[in-house]
Amino acid sequence: MLLIECPWCGPRDEAEFACGGEAHIARPAEPAALSDAEWADYLFMRKNPKGLHRERWCHTLGCRRWFNVERSTITHEITRIYAMGEAAPANENEGEA
Amino acid sequence: MSRYSIFSLIRHARTGHRDWPRAWRSPEPKPAYDVVIVGGGGHGLATAYYLAKEHGIANVAVLEKGWLGGGNTGRNTTVIRSNYLWDSSAALYEKSLQLFEGLSQELNFNVMLSQRGLVGLAHTQHDLREIARRVNAIRLNGIDSELLTPAQIKELVPIINISPTVRYPVIGGSIQRRGGVARHDAVAWGLARGADMRGVDIIENCAVTGIRREGGRVTGLETTRGAIATGKVGIAVAGHSSVLAAMAGFRLPIESHPLQALVSEPIKPIIDTVVMSGTVHVYVSQSDRGELVMGAGIDVFNSYAQRGSLPVIESMLAAAVELFPIFSRLKMMRKWGGIVDVCPDASPIIGLTPVDGLYLNCGWGTGGFKSTPGSGWVFAHTIATGAPHPLNAAFSLERFHSGALIDEHGAAAVAH
Ligand SMILES: Cc1cc2nc3c(=O)[nH]c(=O)nc-3n(C[C@H](O)[C@H](O)[C@H](O)COP(=O)(O)OP(=O)(O)OC[C@H]3O[C@@H](n4cnc5c(N)ncnc54)[C@H](O)[C@@H]3O)c2cc1C
Ligand SMILES: [Zn+2]
Numbered sequence: 001m002l003l004i005e006c007p008w009c010g011p012r013d014e015a016e017f018a019c020g021g022e023a024h025i026a027r028p029a030e031p032a033a034l035s036d037a038e039w040a041d042y043l044f045m046r047k048n049p050k051g052l053h054r055e056r057w058c059h060t061l062g063c064r065r066w067f068n069v070e071r072s073t074i075t076h077e078i079t080r081i082y083a084m085g086e087a088a089p090a091n092e093n094e095g096e097a
Numbered sequence: 098m099s100r101y102s103i104f105s106l107i108r109h110a111r112t113g114h115r116d117w118p119r120a121w122r123s124p125e126p127k128p129a130y131d132v133v134i135v136g137g138g139g140h141g142l143a144t145a146y147y148l149a150k151e152h153g154i155a156n157v158a159v160l161e162k163g164w165l166g167g168g169n170t171g172r173n174t175t176v177i178r179s180n181y182l183w184d185s186s187a188a189l190y191e192k193s194l195q196l197f198e199g200l201s202q203e204l205n206f207n208v209m210l211s212q213r214g215l216v217g218l219a220h221t222q223h224d225l226r227e228i229a230r231r232v233n234a235i236r237l238n239g240i241d242s243e244l245l246t247p248a249q250i251k252e253l254v255p256i257i258n259i260s261p262t263v264r265y266p267v268i269g270g271s272i273q274r275r276g277g278v279a280r281h282d283a284v285a286w287g288l289a290r291g292a293d294m295r296g297v298d299i300i301e302n303c304a305v306t307g308i309r310r311e312g313g314r315v316t317g318l319e320t321t322r323g324a325i326a327t328g329k330v331g332i333a334v335a336g337h338s339s340v341l342a343a344m345a346g347f348r349l350p351i352e353s354h355p356l357q358a359l360v361s362e363p364i365k366p367i368i369d370t371v372v373m374s375g376t377v378h379v380y381v382s383q384s385d386r387g388e389l390v391m392g393a394g395i396d397v398f399n400s401y402a403q404r405g406s407l408p409v410i411e412s413m414l415a416a417a418v419e420l421f422p423i424f425s426r427l428k429m430m431r432k433w434g435g436i437v438d439v440c441p442d443a444s445p446i447i448g449l450t451p452v453d454g455l456y457l458n459c460g461w462g463t464g465g466f467k468s469t470p471g472s473g474w475v476f477a478h479t480i481a482t483g484a485p486h487p488l489n490a491a492f493s494l495e496r497f498h499s500g501a502l503i504d505e506h507g508a509a510a511v512a513h
Binding site: 001002013014015018019021022036037039040041043044045046047048049050053055071073074075076 | 337339340348349350351352353397398399400401402406407408441497498499500
């Protein structure tokens with residue numbers, strides 16, 4: 001069970017949120033210039049790390065705003081909450097056990 | 098290795114069943130093998146079994162980081178069926194169901210297959226039309242499937258509530274009568290014994306930590322029990338597929354999610370089919386011990402923790418109690434989770450990878466127990482010949498480049 005700290009509403013039960021999956025996947029500037037493999041990489045391939053995961057959450061049943069979360073996929077511990085559009089935090093432990 | 102029979106049972110009864118031999122060896126890893134399978138779940142064991150049996154390749158090791166069958170194979174709710182929508186899925190899952198139908202005889206090990214029938218419920222007009230479409234598609238593929246009225250469902254499952262006044266009334270459904278359940282541990286143990294008997298080394302407590310490559314080819318593995326040289330590696334690690342792919346330098350369209358299940362206290366027999374509802378999100382069967390076995394969909398977030406959150410359990414039980422009011426005072430005994438490998442089109446990936454000699458079997462997500470023998474059968478063919486069998490050709494990793502996805506979300510989301 002996750003207790004997620006919405007930047008606007010404070011700590012709330014996981015059931016109030018929707019998970020938007022991996023964060024920081026930038027849409028290619030020129031999609032038509034990509035090969036099929038590059039397009040597939042953008043569309044379907046995921047990091048799916050065992051360790052720290054940067055992901056998007058939306059407070060659907062609250063303020064309905066999106067934000068980024070850094071969370072361990074091993075312990076479920078949330079280590080950082082930061083705004084949409086903010087760069088991924090530099091962290092050596094990304095994806096590490 | 099001795100065969101199990103009524104005579105061996107009688108013979109061992111004389112000594113009080115105290116000296117049954119071990120069902121498989123526990124060998125030290127050799128420095129090299131022709132083929133190494135990573136992952137000692139049902140799929141890895143089945144692959145090794147069919148490599149030895151169908152292709153005469155017995156210099157094979159199965160490496161398991163924990164204990165045999167301790168992953169999703171030993172955590173699943175054992176539903177078996179082949180009622181999938183698309184032709185390629187129908188052919189693959191039906192092959193597996195047919196192998197299951199002969200598995201106890203073939204393995205000389207009772208996998209307790211019980212073809213008690215599997216009912217899917219419709220609660221909305223949309224459900225009803227979709228179920229009718231599926232029943233037709235399934236029958237066109239020569240697989241058994243029938244539509245049911247609420248009255249027919251009530252006759253099959255007397256404890257179900259078909260009142261039209263509940264929030265999501267039961268307004269119809271379908272049944273695959275050849276569907277049912279089997280004993281998950283027995284499938285793993287029977288395949289392990291069969292593979293071991295043919296010379297396969299099953300090595301537990303041995304985690305793969307690196308994949309050695311030279312010039313785009315696999316040359317061996319690094320493990321917690323030393324390096325092993327081999328020219329062919331088959332990966333069947335379910336929730337850890339992305340971790341293994343990363344060791345070999347490529348990415349997968351897979352995300353790992355918890356999938357939970359629970360069992361009630363044991364009670365007298367009250368339900369003798371499997372009932373599932375993809376709309377209210379619950380499915381139920383009763384085990385031979387009398388426990389009700391229930392499950393639903395995945396937890397929404399990525400995880401490798403083999404546990405999920407309570408809201409999934411709460412909503413699954415709310416749905417169960419509305420469908421079966423008689424469950425309302427039952428005690429739930431245990432809940433647990435496994436980490437499932439979810440693919441964007443809810444279909445598996447079985448085939449080649451960007452690395453020569455490295456083969457991949459993953460993406461079974463919430464529904465790969467039923468496909469254990471079929472998956473091993475086609476994967477063994479793929480590894481032995483270096484090319485997919487016609488049954489798994491469509492399930493390539495390449496389909497995410499070509500766009501030829503096999504969308505089975507309707508057959509494989511809540512329904513496992
Ligand atoms: C709660 C739940 C209910 C389910 N219900 C159903 C159902 O009703 N019907 C159905 O058809 N399917 C169901 N499934 C799905 C099914 O269990 C799986 O698809 C199937 O068992 C996968 O088998 P496998 O052999 O590929 O994986 P697993 O049994 O998970 O085996 C993979 C093995 O790889 C090992 N491994 C991982 N990393 C390494 C490494 N680095 N080195 C060595 N070994 C490694 C793991 O320890 C594990 O034992 C359910 C799953 C869950 C979790
Ligand atoms: Zn909020």
